[in-house]
Each structure stands twice: as structure tokens, then as C-alpha cells.
Amino acid sequence: MAANVATPSAYGVLGLLAILALGACLTLTACTEAPEAAPPPTASATVDPAHTRAPSPAPDRAADPDALEECPPPQYWEDPYADGAPGSLATLGGLPMRIPVDLGPREYASGRAILDEQGVPVAYVAASGDIQEFVADRFCLGLAYLHNLNSVRRDIADGVGLFAGDTLNLNPYTVVSIGDQNGRVADNPPPDPLPPQNAAN
Template identity: 35%
Template sequence: MITARLPIAVAALGLTAMLLAGCTTTAATRATEPSPSATAATNPVAEPTPESTESMESTASTESPEADSCSRLSEVISHTDGLYLQRQGTLRDRGAREFAQGEVAVDEDGTPVTYTVAPGDVETVVAERLCAYPNLGSMNHRRDIHPGQVLWLTPNPDTPWVDYYGPHDAPAGFPQIPYQQAIESAGRAVDAGEVDSVRRIWNDTLRPMFSNQVTIDAVQKVVDAGDLDALRQLFS
């Protein structure tokens, strides 16, 4: 009986030795692996320097698809019951594009002064090109823009301007269509340099349509002076 049990005992001892060896090996292996804290201490992550941060921001701004976008839109506001206009914010030409292919004239600072409408132009796209609110047509006494029209982009705040759609204090039932037709006729006369025609249209047709004496006096002064640039802002 003792002889029969001997191989079993020997086998059990061998298995125990193997298990102990395996545990020892695993523990040794784990002991040699670096801990996360030790790795961080050995290979610290470099903190970004101000120079590297500035470089990354510069690269991001250069590669941004919004780099050519308008930081803000320029708008025209009115004073004294709409009689005087003033532009707030700076216009800039972002380049020709579909539906805004016209020619831009700029001043010595590179700021757009006029825009000549090209065939197929759309007012809202022209305004987008110039970083402006889309009120260019009505500001130039037109319901819509048309090819060949020269849009004046920045009004002179010291020169009066009259609304294309009707006087500011127009009563109910005001004859808007005859008023607009007279404004357009005066505008064409201005563009042709016909000052006498402008005076006749104002004195015979437009003046009786206004009731505000401040507006009448301001416009009359410009009409009597005959300055074409001032007349252009009034009617063209």
C-alpha cells in the first residue's frame, strides 16, 4: 500500500512546487514594472510656454475658415427724424463672389466708397461682401439695385437725406407712388448733372408733399446751392 501511494505524493509535491514558482515569477515581474507615479516622475509632461501657446494660437487663426469673415457688420443709423444719416463701423471689400461681381472704389485708406452694380448682383450678397447691413438699395433711393447703378456707401452726416418710401411724418393715405416717382426723377436729373431739373422737381412736386418745416428748410438749402454731391445724397 505504501509503495502504491508514493507516486501520488511525488506528483503532489511537484504540482505544489510549480505553483510556488509561478507565484514567485509573477510577483517578480510585477515588482519590475514601473508604477504610473514612477513613470510620471521619470517622463514629466512639458508645460506649454507662453511662446508655444502664442505659436499655436497664431497657427489656429491662420488656418481658421472664418479668418475672412466680418468681425462685425457696418450699419447706417439716422438722426433728427431720419433727416441725417451716419455710418457706424468700417466697410471692407472681401472680394468679388457670385452675385456680387461689381467694382468697388476705395479711398486712400482702402475703405470702400462706392460700388458699381454688376449684372446678376443681389443686394444682400453685395452687403455681405462689404461687411454691411443690406440697406444699400433704399439708402440710394431704390427699391432694388440694378446693373450700372453706382451705390454711395457712406453718407455725409452733415448733408440731409430724404427717405425713398415717404417723408418721416407722412400721414395715412400718403401718395407713396407719386412721391417715389418724383424721387427717382430727381435722382436721374442729379446723375445727368441737370441741377435746374432737380430744382423744378423739388419745388413743384416734392416740396408740397413734406409737412415738417425743418426738413423743408434743410432740403431747400441744398437744392438752392446746387452742389451735385449733396443733391446725390438727397435724391440719387
Template identity: 30%
Template sequence: MKKSAKITLGLAAVAVAGVTAFAVPAIAATSTPAAAPAASAPTHKPTPEAVAAVDAEPTAADECKSEAWIQIGSKTEGDYTVKMTGGSMVDRGAREFAQGEVQLDANGYPATYTVAPGDVPASIGDRFCIENGVQLPLLNGYKGGDALQPGDVITLNADLITDYVFPYAD
């Protein structure tokens, strides 16, 4: 499979995952509870210190000065890299679809996040000023059909990942 086809397939899967993530809370609210599907486990284990989630609603002062961006790319065939570009991540506080707990790195910046029931990637990204928050599952090794589950610990800051494995790599 050509490199361009792999990238196209990966981006299509991420788009499907994003749409699915938005639909799941609405569907779950109208149907009877069922057993949650098992999600694939992240391939890395950062260990920052835990901090309780903030219950306050965001205010105008909480607006992002500059959005951060998750960049996933490859230098050569099969060698994928991840990094954060753009602005700095800040925790703007718990909000609808982003109620989990944040863990900070040694410098006090958001590092990892424990998913709460009903959380979706785009809202988690919005909470932390990550423009493309829908990439969070892919950054953490989840394939397109694997939704984040309550209790999953995901890495927010791509710069903390040193052993990234692209989930669609052959």
C-alpha cells in the first residue's frame, strides 16, 4: 500500500472516530445501557502527578491565547513521530463532555487525562486549548473504531511520547 493511501486511510479513520465520538453520548442517552466495548490500550505509560478536575464553568478570561496542535507524521516509511506545535496547553476547567481529571507534568502543564463518562475527544481538546482534539485517540494508539472509555488515561501532550506506534502501521 502506498504511503499516500495509508495516510488517507488513517485520516478517514480519525474522521469516522470523531463523528462516532459525538454520536455515542446522544445514542447512549436514548438507549438502555449495554456492556462497553473493550478499547485498545495506550502504548506508553506517563506518570505525572494527579490533580482533581475543576468544576467551574469557563469564563471569557479562560479563552485560549493560542491553540496547540497535535502533529503526527513520518520521517520515513514506518517511522512515525508526534509533537505539539502552536500555542501552549492550559486547563480551562471541566466542561460538558470533558469532566475528567488532569495530571500535570513536572512544570505544571497538562500531561495526561483520565477519561470520565461521557467525555469526547473534541471537548477534551477544547478544554486544554488543543485545536485538533479529535486526534487524541490516535495519539494514544486507539484505532478509529475504538472509543475512549471511562477510566482510560490518555496523554494530552504529544511531546511526552517517546515510543509512539502508529496504530495503523503494518
């Protein structure tokens, strides 16, 4: 009887095939794994401090404790030409003419208020570093209304801010006679409607 015995050469071929299959499997697994991420590229450059400028942060009016001070209830000029309708509000360029109230000097609005005989602010002389929005807040006026008050004698649309010594008009009855910008007086069209104007004192 012949025994079914494999010869060493048959085992060798089977073993060799098993080793090759295992090697191929390991090789394929290694090839399908994601490669390690390369470190991100780094940029190196020299910055010349003489050619850089740190951005100037805009002042935050909401964070300024003075800007949070409440204005008294608004008071408005009455329209004397309202044809017998008492309580009609006069307007300047379509905005109600609010009577300014001075809350006092503060950062970005530290200039000098000019008052009339009744103590009502009628003009403002800007100090260095003043900003129009803060000046409007100081006098409890909206910025658009402050622009209307000064639209004839100042170039509001050019985006130029205040210069030390500029005079801002705060009185709707002196729009054409009070105010200047950096030592000059513009001659822009008046806002419509424009109330009757008084001569400057």
C-alpha cells in the first residue's frame, strides 16, 4: 500500500505560496494606510518695522462709561410757522430740531461749548482728538442731525474728521452763519427744509 505522503518539495511549494500570500497581504495593507501628515509649511520673512503700522483701534462708544450716560428726555424746537398747529416740530433737512444738552467734556469730545444767554449750547469748538460721533453724543444729538447743522459751512461728505479749533454749529437757526473746517468755510447748499436763519453774533 502506498502511503499518501507528501514529499518535502510539495510542502516547500505550499509554504512558499503561503509566505508570498502573507507578504502580499501585508504589503497591500501598508500601501493603503494614509501616509503621515507632513508638517505644515512655515513662511519666513523679515518685517521692516519702519514700513509697518499697527492699526489704530476705533474707540468703542458703547464701552465708554461717559457715552452710556443717559440723555434727558429730548426737547425740540417748535415750528413757529405751523399755521396754528401748536406742538408741531420744526425740522432741519427732514429731521426734528432737537435742543442740545451739554453732558460735559469727555474723551473724544473735550472741546469748549459756547452757550447762548439761556445756557443752551449753540456752538462747539473742537479740541485735538475729538470725533464727531462723540461730540454728537455729548450734546445728545444724532450724528445725522449734527451733519445737517453743519452741512453748509463744512464738507461733511469728504469723510474728513474734526480739526482742533474747528467750530461746529449746534443751532438750527445759524446753519448758514456758524461753523468752519480747518480754518475755511465751505459754501454748500443748505438742507431742505431750512428754518429761518439768524445772523451770527
